[in-house]
Amino acid sequence: MASFENLLYDLDTTSGILTLTLNRPTKLNALNGATISEIGKAMQQALDDQQVRGIILTGSGDKAFVAGADIAELAALSEPLARRASEQGQEVFCMIEESPKPVVAAVNGFALGGGCELAMACHLRIAAENARFGQPEVNLGLIPGYGGTQRLTQLIGKGKALELMLTADMVKADEALRLGLVNHVVPAAELLTFTRELLSRILSKAPLAVGLVIDSVNAYFADERHGYQTEANAFARCFASDDFKEGTQAFLEKRPAAFTGK
Template sequence: MYETLSTQLSEGIFIITINRPSKMNALNATVMSELALAIDEVYTNKDIKSAIITGSGEKAFVAGADISEFLSLTTTQGAELAKKGHVVFQRIEECPKPVVAAVNGFALGGGCELAMACHFRVAAENAKFGQPEVNLGIIPGYGGTQRLVQLIGKGKAMELMMTADMIDAGEAYTLGLVNHVVRLEELLPKATSILQKIHTKAPLAIAKVVKCVNAYYKTGVDGFETEVTEFAECFATKDMQEGATAFVEKRKANFIGE
Protein backbone atom coordinates (compact mmCIF):
# COMPACT_ATOMS: atom_id res chain seq x y z
CA MET A 1 0.00 0.00 0.00
CA TYR A 2 2.86 2.39 0.80
CA GLU A 3 6.11 3.19 -1.00
CA THR A 4 8.02 4.62 1.97
CA LEU A 5 6.24 3.10 4.96
CA SER A 6 5.53 -0.37 6.23
CA THR A 7 2.62 -0.99 8.59
CA GLN A 8 1.53 -3.81 10.83
CA LEU A 9 -1.56 -4.21 13.01
CA SER A 10 -1.41 -6.65 15.91
CA GLU A 11 -3.66 -6.79 18.97
CA GLY A 12 -4.92 -3.28 18.35
CA ILE A 13 -1.45 -1.70 17.99
CA PHE A 14 -0.69 -0.21 14.57
CA ILE A 15 3.07 -0.03 13.95
CA ILE A 16 4.06 2.57 11.35
CA THR A 17 7.66 2.17 10.20
CA ILE A 18 9.40 4.83 8.12
CA ASN A 19 11.10 2.61 5.56
CA ARG A 20 13.85 4.39 3.61
CA PRO A 21 16.95 2.69 5.06
CA SER A 22 19.24 3.84 2.24
CA LYS A 23 18.35 7.45 3.14
CA MET A 24 18.43 6.93 6.94
CA ASN A 25 14.62 7.13 6.78
CA ALA A 26 14.78 10.82 5.88
CA LEU A 27 11.48 12.62 5.39
CA ASN A 28 10.55 13.63 1.85
CA ALA A 29 7.28 14.64 0.19
CA THR A 30 6.23 11.02 -0.31
CA VAL A 31 6.92 10.06 3.30
CA MET A 32 4.89 13.01 4.56
CA SER A 33 1.96 12.24 2.27
CA GLU A 34 1.98 8.57 3.20
CA LEU A 35 2.39 9.34 6.91
CA ALA A 36 -0.73 11.52 6.66
CA LEU A 37 -2.64 8.58 5.17
CA ALA A 38 -1.39 6.20 7.85
CA ILE A 39 -2.44 8.59 10.62
CA ASP A 40 -5.86 8.92 8.97
CA GLU A 41 -6.12 5.16 9.26
CA VAL A 42 -5.38 5.37 12.99
CA TYR A 43 -8.24 7.83 13.35
CA THR A 44 -10.78 5.85 11.31
CA ASN A 45 -9.99 2.16 11.76
CA LYS A 46 -11.92 0.85 14.77
CA ASP A 47 -9.57 -2.12 15.05
CA ILE A 48 -6.69 0.26 15.83
CA LYS A 49 -6.49 1.19 19.50
CA SER A 50 -3.08 2.87 19.44
CA ALA A 51 -0.02 3.39 17.26
CA ILE A 52 3.77 3.22 17.34
CA ILE A 53 5.90 5.25 14.93
CA THR A 54 9.43 3.98 14.37
CA GLY A 55 12.15 3.74 11.72
CA SER A 56 13.51 0.77 9.79
CA GLY A 57 16.87 -0.68 10.71
CA GLU A 58 19.02 -0.03 13.75
CA LYS A 59 20.71 3.27 12.84
CA ALA A 60 17.96 5.80 12.37
CA PHE A 61 14.46 6.66 13.48
CA VAL A 62 14.38 9.55 11.02
CA ALA A 63 17.70 11.28 10.37
CA GLY A 64 16.11 14.51 9.15
CA ALA A 65 14.52 15.76 5.97
CA ASP A 66 15.62 15.01 2.44
CA ILE A 67 17.69 18.17 1.95
CA SER A 68 17.96 17.70 -1.81
CA GLU A 69 14.31 18.74 -2.02
CA PHE A 70 15.09 22.12 -0.43
CA LEU A 71 17.53 23.46 -3.00
CA SER A 72 14.99 24.81 -5.47
CA LEU A 73 12.34 26.05 -3.03
CA THR A 74 11.10 29.64 -3.07
CA THR A 75 9.90 31.47 0.03
CA THR A 76 6.30 30.62 -0.89
CA GLN A 77 7.13 26.97 -1.43
CA GLY A 78 9.01 26.89 1.86
CA ALA A 79 5.93 28.17 3.67
CA GLU A 80 3.78 25.54 1.96
CA LEU A 81 6.23 22.80 2.97
CA ALA A 82 6.18 23.90 6.60
CA LYS A 83 2.39 24.20 6.69
CA LYS A 84 1.96 20.68 5.31
CA GLY A 85 4.33 19.37 7.96
CA HIS A 86 2.43 21.23 10.66
CA VAL A 87 -0.86 19.69 9.54
CA VAL A 88 0.48 16.14 9.59
CA PHE A 89 2.28 16.49 12.92
CA GLN A 90 -0.69 18.24 14.52
CA ARG A 91 -2.88 15.31 13.46
CA ILE A 92 -0.48 13.06 15.35
CA GLU A 93 -0.42 15.32 18.40
CA GLU A 94 -4.22 15.58 18.52
CA CYS A 95 -4.95 11.92 17.75
CA PRO A 96 -7.56 10.61 20.21
CA LYS A 97 -5.70 7.30 20.33
CA PRO A 98 -2.23 7.04 21.92
CA VAL A 99 0.67 7.48 19.50
CA VAL A 100 4.15 6.58 20.76
CA ALA A 101 7.49 7.24 19.08
CA ALA A 102 9.90 4.29 19.35
CA VAL A 103 13.19 6.02 18.59
CA ASN A 104 15.71 3.53 17.25
CA GLY A 105 18.71 5.70 16.39
CA PHE A 106 19.12 9.18 14.93
CA ALA A 107 16.14 11.50 15.40
CA LEU A 108 17.41 14.70 13.85
CA GLY A 109 15.67 17.72 12.37
CA GLY A 110 12.30 16.60 11.08
CA GLY A 111 12.85 13.26 12.79
CA CYS A 112 13.13 14.91 16.19
CA GLU A 113 10.06 16.97 15.33
CA LEU A 114 8.14 13.83 14.39
CA ALA A 115 9.07 12.16 17.66
CA MET A 116 8.01 15.25 19.62
CA ALA A 117 4.62 15.31 17.89
CA CYS A 118 3.87 11.88 19.35
CA HIS A 119 2.23 11.70 22.77
CA PHE A 120 5.41 10.36 24.35
CA ARG A 121 8.70 8.78 23.39
CA VAL A 122 10.58 5.57 24.17
CA ALA A 123 14.22 5.61 23.07
CA ALA A 124 16.81 2.94 22.42
CA GLU A 125 20.18 3.44 24.08
CA ASN A 126 21.71 4.33 20.70
CA ALA A 127 19.20 7.13 20.03
CA LYS A 128 20.49 10.61 19.23
CA PHE A 129 18.34 13.74 19.17
CA GLY A 130 18.95 17.18 17.68
CA GLN A 131 17.70 20.12 15.67
CA PRO A 132 20.69 20.87 13.41
CA GLU A 133 18.84 23.11 10.95
CA VAL A 134 21.00 26.19 11.55
CA ASN A 135 23.88 24.25 9.99
CA LEU A 136 21.89 24.51 6.74
CA GLY A 137 20.90 28.13 7.11
CA ILE A 138 17.32 27.29 8.12
CA ILE A 139 15.35 26.65 11.30
CA PRO A 140 13.06 23.81 12.40
CA GLY A 141 9.90 24.07 10.32
CA TYR A 142 7.64 21.24 11.47
CA GLY A 143 6.88 22.58 14.96
CA GLY A 144 10.28 21.99 16.53
CA THR A 145 10.75 25.54 17.83
CA GLN A 146 7.51 25.17 19.79
CA ARG A 147 7.44 21.55 20.94
CA LEU A 148 11.08 21.41 22.08
CA VAL A 149 10.43 24.39 24.37
CA GLN A 150 7.31 22.70 25.73
CA LEU A 151 9.18 19.50 26.51
CA ILE A 152 12.54 20.68 27.87
CA GLY A 153 12.16 24.40 28.59
CA LYS A 154 13.20 27.59 26.85
CA GLY A 155 16.85 27.86 27.84
CA LYS A 156 17.97 24.36 26.88
CA ALA A 157 15.81 24.37 23.74
CA MET A 158 17.44 27.64 22.67
CA GLU A 159 20.90 26.19 23.23
CA LEU A 160 20.24 23.00 21.29
CA MET A 161 18.69 24.79 18.33
CA MET A 162 21.38 27.51 18.22
CA THR A 163 24.37 25.17 18.57
CA ALA A 164 22.87 22.31 16.50
CA ASP A 165 24.33 19.93 19.10
CA MET A 166 23.12 16.35 19.32
CA ILE A 167 22.24 14.76 22.63
CA ASP A 168 22.21 11.07 23.47
CA ALA A 169 19.33 9.08 24.90
CA GLY A 170 20.55 9.50 28.48
CA GLU A 171 20.59 13.28 28.28
CA ALA A 172 17.26 13.28 26.44
CA TYR A 173 15.80 11.31 29.35
CA THR A 174 17.30 13.68 31.92
CA LEU A 175 15.83 16.67 30.07
CA GLY A 176 12.38 15.08 29.80
CA LEU A 177 12.48 14.69 26.04
CA VAL A 178 11.96 10.93 26.31
CA ASN A 179 10.02 8.88 28.85
CA HIS A 180 12.08 5.68 28.81
CA VAL A 181 15.47 4.47 27.59
CA VAL A 182 15.90 0.76 26.89
CA ARG A 183 18.17 -1.59 24.96
CA LEU A 184 17.44 -1.62 21.24
CA GLU A 185 15.97 -5.13 21.35
CA GLU A 186 13.58 -4.01 24.09
CA LEU A 187 12.36 -0.89 22.26
CA LEU A 188 9.19 -2.17 20.59
CA PRO A 189 8.33 -4.53 23.49
CA LYS A 190 8.55 -1.59 25.92
CA ALA A 191 6.38 0.67 23.76
CA THR A 192 3.95 -2.21 23.26
CA SER A 193 3.69 -2.96 26.98
CA ILE A 194 2.84 0.66 27.78
CA LEU A 195 0.14 0.72 25.10
CA GLN A 196 -1.28 -2.60 26.28
CA LYS A 197 -1.72 -1.07 29.73
CA ILE A 198 -3.45 1.98 28.20
CA HIS A 199 -5.75 -0.36 26.24
CA THR A 200 -7.24 -1.50 29.57
CA LYS A 201 -8.40 2.05 30.34
CA ALA A 202 -11.50 3.89 29.10
CA PRO A 203 -10.88 4.92 25.45
CA LEU A 204 -13.06 8.02 25.59
CA ALA A 205 -11.30 9.19 28.74
CA ILE A 206 -7.91 8.65 27.09
CA ALA A 207 -9.02 10.81 24.16
CA LYS A 208 -10.16 13.52 26.56
CA VAL A 209 -6.80 13.48 28.35
CA VAL A 210 -5.11 14.15 24.99
CA LYS A 211 -7.50 17.03 24.25
CA CYS A 212 -7.11 18.64 27.66
CA VAL A 213 -3.33 18.40 27.80
CA ASN A 214 -3.01 19.87 24.31
CA ALA A 215 -5.36 22.70 25.32
CA TYR A 216 -2.68 23.96 27.72
CA TYR A 217 -0.55 25.02 24.75
CA LYS A 218 -3.24 26.47 22.50
CA THR A 219 -3.44 30.23 22.21
CA GLY A 220 -6.88 31.55 23.14
CA VAL A 221 -7.99 28.27 24.70
CA ASP A 222 -8.63 28.02 28.45
CA GLY A 223 -7.32 24.59 29.42
CA PHE A 224 -9.16 24.66 32.74
CA GLU A 225 -12.47 25.31 31.00
CA THR A 226 -11.67 22.55 28.53
CA GLU A 227 -11.07 20.21 31.45
CA VAL A 228 -14.40 21.12 33.07
CA THR A 229 -16.26 20.47 29.81
CA GLU A 230 -14.50 17.19 29.05
CA PHE A 231 -14.84 16.00 32.66
CA ALA A 232 -18.56 16.69 32.61
CA GLU A 233 -19.04 14.86 29.33
CA CYS A 234 -17.59 11.71 30.87
CA PHE A 235 -20.71 11.37 33.00
CA ALA A 236 -22.83 10.75 29.90
CA THR A 237 -20.73 7.74 28.85
CA LYS A 238 -21.30 4.05 29.43
CA ASP A 239 -17.60 3.75 30.22
CA MET A 240 -17.96 6.03 33.24
CA GLN A 241 -20.86 3.95 34.54
CA GLU A 242 -18.88 0.77 33.95
CA GLY A 243 -15.73 2.14 35.58
CA ALA A 244 -17.51 3.40 38.68
CA THR A 245 -19.59 0.24 39.00
CA ALA A 246 -16.54 -1.98 38.62
CA PHE A 247 -14.75 0.02 41.30
CA VAL A 248 -17.64 -0.36 43.75
CA GLU A 249 -17.98 -4.07 42.93
CA LYS A 250 -14.22 -4.55 43.23
CA ARG A 251 -13.81 -6.06 39.77
CA LYS A 252 -11.94 -5.22 36.60
CA ALA A 253 -13.78 -2.78 34.34
CA ASN A 254 -14.74 -3.78 30.81
CA PHE A 255 -14.70 -0.58 28.77
CA ILE A 256 -16.35 -0.45 25.35
CA GLY A 257 -15.56 3.10 24.29
CA GLU A 258 -19.11 4.43 24.52
Protein backbone atom coordinates in the same frame (compact mmCIF):
# COMPACT_ATOMS: atom_id res chain seq x y z
CA MET B 1 -7.15 0.78 2.39
CA ALA B 2 -4.34 2.96 1.04
CA SER B 3 -1.01 1.48 0.01
CA PHE B 4 2.28 3.16 0.91
CA GLU B 5 5.72 3.34 -0.68
CA ASN B 6 7.68 4.79 2.24
CA LEU B 7 5.75 3.36 5.20
CA LEU B 8 5.03 -0.09 6.56
CA TYR B 9 1.48 -0.32 7.96
CA ASP B 10 1.16 -3.28 10.35
CA LEU B 11 -2.03 -3.67 12.39
CA ASP B 12 -2.24 -6.30 15.13
CA THR B 13 -6.00 -6.85 15.21
CA THR B 14 -5.80 -8.72 18.51
CA SER B 15 -4.27 -5.85 20.48
CA GLY B 16 -5.49 -3.01 18.27
CA ILE B 17 -1.92 -1.70 18.03
CA LEU B 18 -0.89 -0.27 14.67
CA THR B 19 2.85 -0.06 13.99
CA LEU B 20 3.81 2.56 11.40
CA THR B 21 7.41 2.13 10.28
CA LEU B 22 9.20 4.81 8.27
CA ASN B 23 10.80 2.71 5.56
CA ARG B 24 13.51 4.53 3.62
CA PRO B 25 16.53 2.70 5.06
CA THR B 26 18.96 3.77 2.31
CA LYS B 27 18.13 7.40 3.20
CA LEU B 28 18.14 6.75 6.97
CA ASN B 29 14.35 7.24 6.76
CA ALA B 30 14.78 10.92 5.88
CA LEU B 31 11.53 12.81 5.43
CA ASN B 32 10.58 14.06 2.00
CA GLY B 33 7.27 15.54 0.89
CA ALA B 34 5.93 12.19 -0.28
CA THR B 35 6.71 10.52 3.06
CA ILE B 36 5.08 13.30 5.08
CA SER B 37 2.00 13.01 2.87
CA GLU B 38 1.93 9.25 3.46
CA ILE B 39 2.18 9.75 7.23
CA GLY B 40 -0.88 11.99 7.01
CA LYS B 41 -2.81 9.44 4.96
CA ALA B 42 -1.81 6.61 7.29
CA MET B 43 -2.88 8.62 10.34
CA GLN B 44 -6.25 9.42 8.78
CA GLN B 45 -6.72 5.76 7.91
CA ALA B 46 -5.85 4.80 11.48
CA LEU B 47 -8.24 7.35 12.96
CA ASP B 48 -11.06 6.10 10.74
CA ASP B 49 -10.42 2.40 11.51
CA GLN B 50 -12.20 1.26 14.67
CA GLN B 51 -9.83 -1.71 14.93
CA VAL B 52 -6.92 0.67 15.54
CA ARG B 53 -6.76 1.60 19.22
CA GLY B 54 -3.19 2.87 19.54
CA ILE B 55 -0.22 3.62 17.29
CA ILE B 56 3.53 3.02 17.47
CA LEU B 57 5.70 5.11 15.16
CA THR B 58 9.23 3.88 14.46
CA GLY B 59 11.91 3.69 11.78
CA SER B 60 13.30 0.77 9.80
CA GLY B 61 16.79 -0.49 10.50
CA ASP B 62 18.89 0.02 13.61
CA LYS B 63 20.58 3.35 12.79
CA ALA B 64 17.81 5.92 12.45
CA PHE B 65 14.28 6.72 13.50
CA VAL B 66 14.35 9.62 11.03
CA ALA B 67 17.74 11.21 10.34
CA GLY B 68 16.22 14.48 9.16
CA ALA B 69 14.64 15.95 6.08
CA ASP B 70 15.61 15.10 2.51
CA ILE B 71 18.23 17.83 1.98
CA ALA B 72 18.32 17.46 -1.81
CA GLU B 73 14.58 18.10 -1.96
CA LEU B 74 14.80 21.07 0.42
CA ALA B 75 17.61 22.66 -1.56
CA ALA B 76 15.37 22.91 -4.62
CA LEU B 77 12.49 24.72 -2.89
CA SER B 78 11.57 28.32 -3.58
CA GLU B 79 10.40 30.53 -0.72
CA PRO B 80 6.66 30.01 -1.46
CA LEU B 81 7.15 26.24 -1.80
CA ALA B 82 9.18 26.17 1.41
CA ARG B 83 6.34 27.87 3.28
CA ARG B 84 3.88 25.31 1.90
CA ALA B 85 6.20 22.44 2.85
CA SER B 86 6.41 23.78 6.40
CA GLU B 87 2.64 24.15 6.61
CA GLN B 88 2.13 20.64 5.25
CA GLY B 89 4.52 19.18 7.82
CA GLN B 90 2.91 21.12 10.64
CA GLU B 91 -0.55 19.97 9.56
CA VAL B 92 0.43 16.30 9.51
CA PHE B 93 2.34 16.48 12.80
CA CYS B 94 -0.61 18.27 14.45
CA MET B 95 -2.79 15.37 13.30
CA ILE B 96 -0.53 13.07 15.33
CA GLU B 97 -0.47 15.39 18.35
CA GLU B 98 -4.25 15.81 18.34
CA SER B 99 -5.08 12.13 17.77
CA PRO B 100 -7.46 10.82 20.44
CA LYS B 101 -5.78 7.45 19.93
CA PRO B 102 -2.44 7.39 21.77
CA VAL B 103 0.65 7.59 19.56
CA VAL B 104 4.02 6.48 20.96
CA ALA B 105 7.34 7.02 19.19
CA ALA B 106 9.82 4.13 19.42
CA VAL B 107 13.02 6.01 18.62
CA ASN B 108 15.49 3.43 17.33
CA GLY B 109 18.43 5.67 16.38
CA PHE B 110 19.00 9.17 15.06
CA ALA B 111 16.04 11.53 15.46
CA LEU B 112 17.37 14.71 13.93
CA GLY B 113 15.65 17.73 12.40
CA GLY B 114 12.30 16.59 11.07
CA GLY B 115 12.82 13.27 12.84
CA CYS B 116 13.06 14.96 16.22
CA GLU B 117 10.01 17.04 15.30
CA LEU B 118 8.08 13.89 14.35
CA ALA B 119 8.97 12.19 17.62
CA MET B 120 7.93 15.27 19.60
CA ALA B 121 4.52 15.29 17.89
CA CYS B 122 3.84 11.86 19.41
CA HIS B 123 2.27 11.69 22.86
CA LEU B 124 5.11 9.67 24.39
CA ARG B 125 8.67 8.88 23.30
CA ILE B 126 10.62 5.73 24.13
CA ALA B 127 14.29 5.83 23.13
CA ALA B 128 16.75 3.04 22.47
CA GLU B 129 20.09 3.54 24.20
CA ASN B 130 21.69 4.39 20.84
CA ALA B 131 19.15 7.13 20.03
CA ARG B 132 20.36 10.66 19.35
CA PHE B 133 18.21 13.79 19.24
CA GLY B 134 18.78 17.22 17.78
CA GLN B 135 17.56 20.16 15.72
CA PRO B 136 20.63 20.92 13.57
CA GLU B 137 18.87 23.10 11.01
CA VAL B 138 21.04 26.18 11.65
CA ASN B 139 23.95 24.21 10.16
CA LEU B 140 22.07 24.51 6.85
CA GLY B 141 21.01 28.12 7.30
CA LEU B 142 17.51 26.96 8.29
CA ILE B 143 15.30 26.68 11.34
CA PRO B 144 12.99 23.81 12.32
CA GLY B 145 9.88 24.05 10.16
CA TYR B 146 7.55 21.26 11.30
CA GLY B 147 6.75 22.59 14.77
CA GLY B 148 10.14 22.02 16.38
CA THR B 149 10.60 25.53 17.77
CA GLN B 150 7.28 25.18 19.59
CA ARG B 151 7.30 21.56 20.80
CA LEU B 152 10.93 21.43 21.95
CA THR B 153 10.30 24.55 24.03
CA GLN B 154 7.15 23.00 25.51
CA LEU B 155 8.95 19.79 26.42
CA ILE B 156 12.28 20.99 27.84
CA GLY B 157 11.88 24.73 28.48
CA LYS B 158 12.93 27.86 26.65
CA GLY B 159 16.57 28.12 27.75
CA LYS B 160 17.64 24.58 26.90
CA ALA B 161 15.52 24.48 23.73
CA LEU B 162 17.22 27.65 22.49
CA GLU B 163 20.65 26.21 23.31
CA LEU B 164 20.01 23.01 21.35
CA MET B 165 18.55 24.81 18.34
CA LEU B 166 21.18 27.57 18.27
CA THR B 167 24.19 25.27 18.70
CA ALA B 168 22.77 22.37 16.61
CA ASP B 169 24.15 20.03 19.30
CA MET B 170 22.92 16.45 19.47
CA VAL B 171 21.98 14.87 22.79
CA LYS B 172 22.28 11.22 23.69
CA ALA B 173 19.33 9.21 24.95
CA ASP B 174 20.25 9.50 28.64
CA GLU B 175 20.54 13.29 28.36
CA ALA B 176 17.21 13.40 26.48
CA LEU B 177 15.67 11.52 29.40
CA ARG B 178 17.13 13.95 31.92
CA LEU B 179 15.79 16.90 29.95
CA GLY B 180 12.29 15.42 29.70
CA LEU B 181 12.49 14.99 25.93
CA VAL B 182 11.84 11.24 26.24
CA ASN B 183 9.87 9.19 28.73
CA HIS B 184 12.06 6.08 28.94
CA VAL B 185 15.39 4.75 27.65
CA VAL B 186 15.73 1.01 27.05
CA PRO B 187 18.20 -1.35 25.34
CA ALA B 188 17.68 -1.37 21.58
CA ALA B 189 16.72 -5.05 21.57
CA GLU B 190 13.88 -4.31 24.01
CA LEU B 191 12.57 -1.13 22.38
CA LEU B 192 9.50 -2.42 20.57
CA THR B 193 8.56 -4.90 23.29
CA PHE B 194 8.74 -2.19 25.97
CA THR B 195 6.79 0.25 23.78
CA ARG B 196 4.04 -2.29 23.08
CA GLU B 197 3.76 -3.13 26.78
CA LEU B 198 3.48 0.55 27.71
CA LEU B 199 0.90 1.22 25.01
CA SER B 200 -1.05 -1.90 26.03
CA ARG B 201 -1.29 -0.53 29.58
CA ILE B 202 -2.75 2.69 28.19
CA LEU B 203 -5.16 0.75 25.98
CA SER B 204 -6.50 -1.12 29.02
CA LYS B 205 -7.98 2.19 30.22
CA ALA B 206 -11.20 3.85 29.09
CA PRO B 207 -10.63 4.97 25.45
CA LEU B 208 -12.86 8.03 25.70
CA ALA B 209 -11.09 9.21 28.84
CA VAL B 210 -7.66 8.61 27.27
CA GLY B 211 -8.60 10.75 24.28
CA LEU B 212 -9.99 13.50 26.51
CA VAL B 213 -6.80 13.59 28.60
CA ILE B 214 -4.81 14.12 25.39
CA ASP B 215 -7.17 16.88 24.26
CA SER B 216 -7.14 18.63 27.62
CA VAL B 217 -3.35 18.60 27.89
CA ASN B 218 -3.05 19.93 24.32
CA ALA B 219 -5.42 22.77 25.24
CA TYR B 220 -2.84 24.07 27.72
CA PHE B 221 -0.57 25.01 24.83
CA ALA B 222 -3.23 26.38 22.47
CA ASP B 223 -3.65 30.15 22.63
CA GLU B 224 -7.18 30.00 21.27
CA ARG B 225 -8.37 27.53 23.92
CA HIS B 226 -8.88 27.73 27.68
CA GLY B 227 -7.22 24.72 29.25
CA TYR B 228 -9.20 24.66 32.48
CA GLN B 229 -12.52 25.03 30.67
CA THR B 230 -11.55 22.29 28.23
CA GLU B 231 -10.77 20.05 31.19
CA ALA B 232 -14.09 20.86 32.90
CA ASN B 233 -16.04 20.14 29.71
CA ALA B 234 -14.18 16.86 29.19
CA PHE B 235 -14.65 15.88 32.85
CA ALA B 236 -18.41 16.44 32.54
CA ARG B 237 -18.53 14.52 29.24
CA CYS B 238 -17.04 11.46 30.96
CA PHE B 239 -20.02 11.34 33.32
CA ALA B 240 -22.36 10.76 30.38
CA SER B 241 -20.29 7.84 29.07
CA ASP B 242 -20.86 4.11 29.39
CA ASP B 243 -17.18 3.78 30.30
CA PHE B 244 -17.67 5.91 33.42
CA LYS B 245 -20.60 3.77 34.52
CA GLU B 246 -18.62 0.60 33.83
CA GLY B 247 -15.44 1.88 35.49
CA THR B 248 -17.14 2.94 38.71
CA GLN B 249 -19.27 -0.22 38.88
CA ALA B 250 -16.23 -2.42 38.30
CA PHE B 251 -14.36 -0.58 41.05
CA LEU B 252 -17.23 -1.10 43.50
CA GLU B 253 -17.53 -4.75 42.50
CA LYS B 254 -13.75 -5.25 42.74
CA ARG B 255 -13.39 -6.60 39.19
CA PRO B 256 -11.54 -5.51 36.02
CA ALA B 257 -13.46 -2.99 33.93
CA ALA B 258 -14.58 -3.89 30.42
CA PHE B 259 -14.42 -0.56 28.59
CA THR B 260 -16.06 -0.05 25.20
CA GLY B 261 -15.04 3.51 24.36
CA LYS B 262 -18.63 4.74 24.53
